[in-house]
Amino acid sequence: MTPVLSLLPGPLIIAALALLAVRGRILSRLAALVMAGQCVAAAIEWFPRLGNPMDAPIERGFGTDSHGALFVLLTTLVVTAAFVHAVSFFDREAQSEHPPVSRQIGQFYFFAPLFLIAMYAVVLADNLGYMWIGMEATTLLSAPLVYFHRSARSLEATWKYVIICSVGIAFGFFGTAVLFAASQQSGALAQGSLSLSALTAHASQLPPGMVRLAFVFLLLGYGTKAGLFPLHNWLPDAHSEAPAPASAILSGSLLNCALVALWRISDLARAAGQDLVVRETLLPMAVATVIAAALFLLRQKDVKRMLAYSSMENVGIMATAIGLGTWNGFALQAINHSLCKVAVFLLAGNLLQQFGTKNIHELRGLLRAQPGRTMLLLLAITAVAGTPPFGSFLAEWRILSVAADGGLFWVVAALAASLALAFIALAMQSLEMALGAPPEAAETCTRTKFALSLVLVPAVLLLGSLILGTMLPASLLALVGGLR
């Protein structure tokens, strides 16, 4: 079986199990098991490909280069963590006041694996058309996950998500069509081509005006999906209304997929000699995203919205790395953000489930009620905020130094100020939840038992980020191109 096809059976088995109406408790356990298998299989198949050159063989429009391989591994890891965690999440949800009916859980396990396949398609696509189809499919397949709770709020979030992202991505298709038209005007690709590798190889022959136009539309399209300011409107709603495992997948892998697409089109624009359009459009949008997210973070009252804005902040940092053209800055930040943010969403999801509220002002004394998990949550939030010794710090340092080397001091200043602001906001709000005396209702929670996986999965993810921040393994260093 080819490497790309080998990714399919795992998710398809889970979707089939959900279709066969396997019951909730068994379904979530089987899904976690199959996903763990998928994770091992993907690691065996794709880890060696981390060293692949960019012109690695292309298989029916899907590439096997090192960039795609890295994000296949990261996406698989994130989804596996979410699925393992989902077992106890759904068990506890079943004991809540409004337990989800088994159809809701069945739908989650039907759509989530298909959503995973769509994400694989985006990160591996060499063909811009396939990349677009995959990206739109991620929206449509993840919409049922956002609507999981069936409440008025989740409905509003889902509607916004589907409409805004579909329109955004439609502009992306226009950009794709313009590139296809551009390729027909170059000598070598007169038949027209959507292949990124072919387009990059003949980039100098593409009409520059059309490349610029296409880039702007593609940026609008994939930028909407990544949540770049001012196209971010849907992001905090969708990420906060979805159930914790889905929020973790949306934040930890879907955003990465859109950013990988942005990286690939920026790379193409640079190959065509259009560095300037990337600098003048993507870079300011990215920096504005970081600033806006930091400001929104200051005034959040809802824990999950706070985490969603923190994701938006990280998207801005990663997009800055893309705008600066530093792959290793982008990749390191993506890996660290995924690891830590998934840990945060999973931990917070369970605490919120127990306390029955998402309002920061109603949450008090988490530290006394649930010391172990709250400590872990605080650590994870510090990691997300980019504090040493966690890996995000190194990544952000790297991005700032590239910007400074390029003489872009406005980027350095804006980024540093916003990062500091975001750190203060996150620290203040999470300490507000952690300290103080727990409310009466929480006392009973302390005695409830919880599964080991609730702590183990986030702890392992955090440990990963810690290792990345303290002793970057040599092989990883080589893969992200060395930390200059």
Next chain:
Amino acid sequence: MGELHLFESGAAVTVILGLWIIGITRVQTTLALYGAQSAALGLMTVHLGVLRAEPLLVIVGVAVVAVKGLFAPVYLLIAAKSLGCRRDDGVSISPPIQFFGALTGLALILLLHPLRAALPESALPSVGLLLLGMMVMITRRLALSQIVGFLMLENGIFLYTIGQPHTMPMVVEIGVLMDVLAGVMLAGLLAFKINKTFEHIDVTELKELRG
């Protein structure tokens, strides 16, 4: 009929139908006009396929007629009927006035021809259609009209792709069509849920999630 002539008249028909949609408030008429527009695009694609002797293009054209010309409008018509929505009076500016605004806008695009370096004259109708779709999305209240706006926008992009000497690979065209189909079905379902939950489908009234 020559290829260029066919494309020009097809483009004219679709843009005129798009303009017509801007000017009316009746949801049923809007949907019927959208269906006619998509069917015109699809038939034009079939004809182009015959002229260029490309059987794949004929297949894409037939699929466009079936999915966007028939299925999508009929599905949305049924939805409109059971949701009981007849008119969409739009946000602040009434559609007849919007019509004149849109007409002026299209004339300006034709006269000024922006982005000359990247967009040849033949691409202007599709840009116009794209903007008309955006306009419908911005200026209408009902969830159903927003879906129609999105679909018009998508028709504009389709018009651009078939205006090129070589059309996109069939896998991509069909894949996009499937995404559109799934998107329409999902959005229609959501419109039903919005109606059930909020007892209206006025999307300008959805504003619980803020900041």
